[in-house]
Amino acid sequence: MSNVDFRADGAAAIEWAARYLERVGDLPVLAQVKPGELSAKLPASAPEQPESFGDVLRDLDELILPALTNWQHPRFFAYFAVTGSEPGILAELLAATMNQVAILWRASPASTELELRTVDWVRQLLGLPDGWHGHIEDTASTSTLAALIAARHVTGRNVVVCSEHAHSSVEKDARMLGMELRKVPAGADLGMRLDGLDLSDAAAVVATVGTTSFASVDPVRELAERAHAAGAWLHVDAAYAGSSWICEEERWSQDGVELADSLVLNPHKWLLVPMDCSLLWTSRPEEFREAFSLTPEYLRSDDAAYALADYGPALGRRFRSLKLWAVLRCYGAEGLRAIVREHVRLADLFAGWVESDPDWELCAPQRFSLVVFRHNGSDAENEAIVERANASGEIFLSHTKLDGRYVLRLAIGNAGTGEADVRRAWEVLNREAAR
């Protein structure tokens, strides 16, 4: 028996969570610890005798909290900022409580059917085509891996084509599969260039809507048409920006997406669902099943007609749809739209400040909720600005390189981020630039 009073300790854990969310904005955004600092404080081996859950909560405050980089902080602007919203958090608790292992329909009718329904709700909200089959993977890395496996299975080819700005997961997936990766240069708008594109031996083309570095958009329609003419599979990576399609005005970036063979989108990035929740749709579910379906004797049953494990690498599947369901219901499409819209507005506002200040430069076309910019001066000076700003604990930004130059990225994606937070980021950056 564990040493837990489930009701009392559960109430204390919820209280801890509530207090954390209330005060996270007062904590440093970036963890203010050195590598190994936490490890040095953790016992080298597990306890022989049971401890109390109170001990765990105490150590959460004393050991773990100082070593957190606070992704729930409203001034987290690095990578792609995210939100683990309250309904999603509560649903995670309940999912762990029920601990469904959805290896086939019978093993969890609820998880299987709720997953299909909620993923289809999202498809409708984003204006994606009727009839697409969708399921949930852990991450976009896995979703793209699955898509490449399906593409290789269908085409019998071994080459993956993507833009030089595609996410590193495409390269890693190709490497894990022993597939050859061909990176195509991007044009002035940072989208993949089409001139000289040879897809004759391509298994898959990966088109990105909302690249990680610049939120740029590849010409999906042209890529889909060329891929299909060459007998290749078209996978769309809309892991970040696809969520913006919940707002009609962002659907300009959806042009051609209806031609995709598969598409990945992460509600754990910009739809308020706690990590992890990656949606993978395909217009070719039969080919996915051919690539992935494998039913050993011990899993055979009369009602095993439907198993979501037939569409991806994992057999055991978490009840991830519960948090997606809770978020969709407790915010409603209107609530989600309002948050995405506000993030885009805040990014535009910040980009406007950058553009109108001669000391700063906007470095990429403004898209979605990401601003790419730099201060006048050398790479080293820009790097020092980011490092000082991050070390202050007031904000957390990340960087990338564009044409070999160091550029800063301000990504807005936390539901708690308001205009005051964005203004504070601008003030901190200007303060550090003036040093």
Ligand SMILES: Cc1ncc(COP(=O)(O)O)c(C=O)c1O
């Ligand atoms: C465009 C894009 N694709 C894929 C990924 C990989 O996502 P994941 O961490 O879910 O594997 C990211 C991560 O930021 C991304 O921005």
